[in-house]
Amino acid sequence: MSVTVSREGSVAFVTVNNPPVNAIGRAVRAGLMDALDAVENAVGLSLVVLSGAGRCFAAGADAKEFDAPLQGPHLPDIIARIETCDVPWVAAVTGAALGGGCELALGCRYRIASPSAQIGLPEVTLGVIPGAGGTQRLPRLVGIKTALELIATGKAVSAGRAEEIGLIDSVADDPVEGASRLDIEMVERGRSIASLPQPAANAKAVEAARALIRKKMPHQIAPERAIDLIEKSAHVSLSEGLAAERAAFLELREASQSSALRHVFFSERAARMPEPLRGQDAALEVITVAGGGTMGAGIAYALLNKGSEVTLLEADMDGVEKANANVEKIIAASVKRGLIDEGAAEACCQRLMVTTDYSAASQSTLAIEAAFESLAVKQSIFADLEMHLPKSAVLATNTSYLDVDALAAGVSDPSRVIGLHFFAPAHIMKLLEIVRGENTSDAALATGFALAKRLGKIPVVSGVCDGFIGNRILARYREAADTLLMEGATPWEIDAAMTGFGYVMGPYEAQDLSGLDIAHANRRRQDAERDPERRYISIADRMVALGRLGRKTGVGWYRYPDSGGKVEDPIVAELAVEAARLAKVERKEYPADEIRERLLMAMINEAADILGEGIARQASDIDLVTIHGYGFPRWRGGLLHYADRIGVDSVLNSLMRFETEDRVAWRPGQVIVDCIGRGIALSEWRAAPFLK
Numbered sequence: 001m002s003v004t005v006s007r008e009g010s011v012a013f014v015t016v017n018n019p020p021v022n023a024i025g026r027a028v029r030a031g032l033m034d035a036l037d038a039v040e041n042a043v044g045l046s047l048v049v050l051s052g053a054g055r056c057f058a059a060g061a062d063a064k065e066f067d068a069p070l071q072g073p074h075l076p077d078i079i080a081r082i083e084t085c086d087v088p089w090v091a092a093v094t095g096a097a098l099g100g101g102c103e104l105a106l107g108c109r110y111r112i113a114s115p116s117a118q119i120g121l122p123e124v125t126l127g128v129i130p131g132a133g134g135t136q137r138l139p140r141l142v143g144i145k146t147a148l149e150l151i152a153t154g155k156a157v158s159a160g161r162a163e164e165i166g167l168i169d170s171v172a173d174d175p176v177e178g179a180s181r182l183d184i185e186m187v188e189r190g191r192s193i194a195s196l197p198q199p200a201a202n203a204k205a206v207e208a209a210r211a212l213i214r215k216k217m218p219h220q221i222a223p224e225r226a227i228d229l230i231e232k233s234a235h236v237s238l239s240e241g242l243a244a245e246r247a248a249f250l251e252l253r254e255a256s257q258s259s260a261l262r263h264v265f266f267s268e269r270a271a272r273m274p275e276p277l278r279g280q281d282a283a284l285e286v287i288t289v290a291g292g293g294t295m296g297a298g299i300a301y302a303l304l305n306k307g308s309e310v311t312l313l314e315a316d317m318d319g320v321e322k323a324n325a326n327v328e329k330i331i332a333a334s335v336k337r338g339l340i341d342e343g344a345a346e347a348c349c350q351r352l353m354v355t356t357d358y359s360a361a362s363q364s365t366l367a368i369e370a371a372f373e374s375l376a377v378k379q380s381i382f383a384d385l386e387m388h389l390p391k392s393a394v395l396a397t398n399t400s401y402l403d404v405d406a407l408a409a410g411v412s413d414p415s416r417v418i419g420l421h422f423f424a425p426a427h428i429m430k431l432l433e434i435v436r437g438e439n440t441s442d443a444a445l446a447t448g449f450a451l452a453k454r455l456g457k458i459p460v461v462s463g464v465c466d467g468f469i470g471n472r473i474l475a476r477y478r479e480a481a482d483t484l485l486m487e488g489a490t491p492w493e494i495d496a497a498m499t500g501f502g503y504v505m506g507p508y509e510a511q512d513l514s515g516l517d518i519a520h521a522n523r524r525r526q527d528a529e530r531d532p533e534r535r536y537i538s539i540a541d542r543m544v545a546l547g548r549l550g551r552k553t554g555v556g557w558y559r560y561p562d563s564g565g566k567v568e569d570p571i572v573a574e575l576a577v578e579a580a581r582l583a584k585v586e587r588k589e590y591p592a593d594e595i596r597e598r599l600l601m602a603m604i605n606e607a608a609d610i611l612g613e614g615i616a617r618q619a620s621d622i623d624l625v626t627i628h629g630y631g632f633p634r635w636r637g638g639l640l641h642y643a644d645r646i647g648v649d650s651v652l653n654s655l656m657r658f659e660t661e662d663r664v665a666w667r668p669g670q671v672i673v674d675c676i677g678r679g680i681a682l683s684e685w686r687a688a689p690f691l692k
């Protein structure tokens with residue numbers, strides 16, 4: 001039973017029971033309607049306590065139902081009945097009361113929550129707005145300004161904060177018990193939100209919320225619509241506001257942004273450790289990181305911050321000093337940003353040991369090397385680690401490109417080797433590519449997943465190839481951009497086209513940020529194996545030769561004056577003209593639409609090959625990589641979700657059109673052709689299972 005009703009004396013207990021999070025699906029809604037019938041037909045009831053079984057009150061509407069046609073009974077009707085019921089309802093909130101769950105609570109006469117409860121209206125994060133009264137009842141309860149703070153960005157609040165702002169009435173360790181002991185007269189006297197006066201208009205708060213949304217959630221429709229409706233609550237009757245809200249909710253529920261955001265939400269959850277691996281992972285209390293440069297220090301801090309003891313290994317005392325300074329800098333910055341307090345900072349320092357002595361790694365269950373990107377250097381570190389680590393410990397490399405199998409070949413037990421590709425800054429970026437080598441054991445893979453969970457990162461398994469999933473796609477993105485650069489577009493036109501698509505920055509500004517020397521070193525490594533038929537564009541090499549390495553040298557694709565900001569630099573355009581002259585290419589203008597199409601198609605085509613080769617196990621993993629590692633707009637659902645939305649046949653048409661210009665760069669991937677042949681979307685294409 002999704003909803004149960006019981007009775008003790010004059011108190012009825014209505015409990016939502018739909019594990020794991022009490023999502024309000026059709027069965028729950030039907031159960032609540034039955035409960036309302038039962039309550040209304042009962043004699044001698046004075047109070048109804050509404051709660052959720054298990055760890056949540058209710059996580060909101062069942063978002064899995066949003067792809068299907070609407071099915072009654074509908075949540076707004078249920079809440080209206082609760083609100084006007086002769087017997088007052090009290091919401092007893094344990095755990096999360098989110099979205100429709102929070103709206104159910106707003107329909108009640110009184111709200112009591114456990115200290116650890118989380119309450120909020122996160123609908124905009126799923127591309128919709130509260131659709132069961134949230135935008136109209138919440139402003140009546142807490143005022144326009146506070147309602148905007150909660151609804152426009154979708155941030156949930158703790159029970160303490162909810163009590164402070166008047167969203168709940170009291171806090172109790174056991175809210176169900178607390179609710180059943182409430183003074184019934186007091187609850188009966190308490191008015192429903194529907195009977196509260198209209199909230200006062202607050203144009204200043206509305207304008208501030210709009211400005212915040214333009215900055216934090218640009219291109220997204222739902223937050224703007226939510227603000228419109230909250231503003232409206234001050235000007236129209238509750239029923240008029242509810243009708244407008246419902247219409248907006250139903251429209252957004254079917255829109256592409258909501259479909260994309262829901263896809264990402266569920267993909268993130270599906271990316272976690274697969275069932276068969278559970279229980280095979282190593283404990284992660286004591287971990288070694290070899291190399292305390294920017295990346296190693298970031299990884300070490302991420303681990304320290306989650307309570308692990310970290311041995312940070314360096315080659316010499318100079319390295320020890322620098323590594324210490326690198327970690328301390330991150331800790332100090334985290335304190336300054338209010339992410340941790342002084343006590344937590346001190347605890348991090350206590351858990352850290354920086355040394356040149358590899359025998360200090362003898363208790364570690366996992367060692368992550370984060371040294372210079374050289375196979376020889378990494379092999380030598382692995383050999384040293386192997387001598388000192390326990391035999392069962394997992395050996396991980398943080399390489400971004402190198403062959404994990406070649407690295408594992410130098411280890412006596414290659415089954416313990418995995419790649420753990422963190423993204424800079426390692427303590428902030430959400431993505432963790434877990435690279436599965438030819439011989440990687442399930443236990444080593446499970447340790448990678450467990451580490452991602454501990455650090456709150458999104459794990460994606462990648463097979464071995466140059467650049468794994470993310471950097472391989474990035475290489476094609478840059479190649480397509482450089483081709484356009486030579487053929488007539490400027491870096492700023494290309495960047496603007498991609499920010500117009502939803503990226504926070506375009507490919508050239510991003511390169512300036514990471515440094516042009518990194519990609520340059522990588523191109524030199526690839527020189528020997530580059531396909532001679534593939535066109536090579538050397539503008540970036542010229543930039544490096546001129547010392548234009550990006551922000552770190554004050555000049556790259558842009559100039560970065562001391563006074564701040566970035567400015568376009570005509571020298572770059574001259575380099576492009578020169579490259580075109582040498583390649584005998586006639587330059588022309590490219591409109592933003594065409595720039596976008598070419599860059600996106602180049603990435604989609606590469607991603608299709610990555611699927612076809614079994615490097616990624618499913619399209620949604622590529623979506624997560626592009627969103628969490630490379631800034632692809634979340635509200636577009638990731639690279640291949642976007643490809644499916646425009647249609648695989650449309651992708652093929654574009655590729656075939658470009659193929660007439662360059663047969664090698666634009667040859668359509670076999671998976672794209674196969675998907676069209678089989679009439680399936682890329683999201684339905686499955687690689688071989690990755691578990692042995």
Ligand code: 3H9
Nearest residue numbers: 023059060061062063064075096099100122130131132269
């Ligand atoms: C809404 O309410 C609209 C209304 O205003 C209007 C209606 C008319 N639906 O995250 P977890 C699944 S829109 C379906 O791992 P946690 C999740 O996929 C909704 N399924 O747990 C996972 O499944 P699996 C607004 C859902 O403890 C399992 O539950 N609400 C939903 O880390 C466990 O989830 C939200 O946006 C859902 N709504 O975190 C809240 N929620 O095991 C979304 C979860 O098969 N939910 N699942 O992988 C959350 O933020 C977190 O799940 C929560 C628990 C904090 C509740």
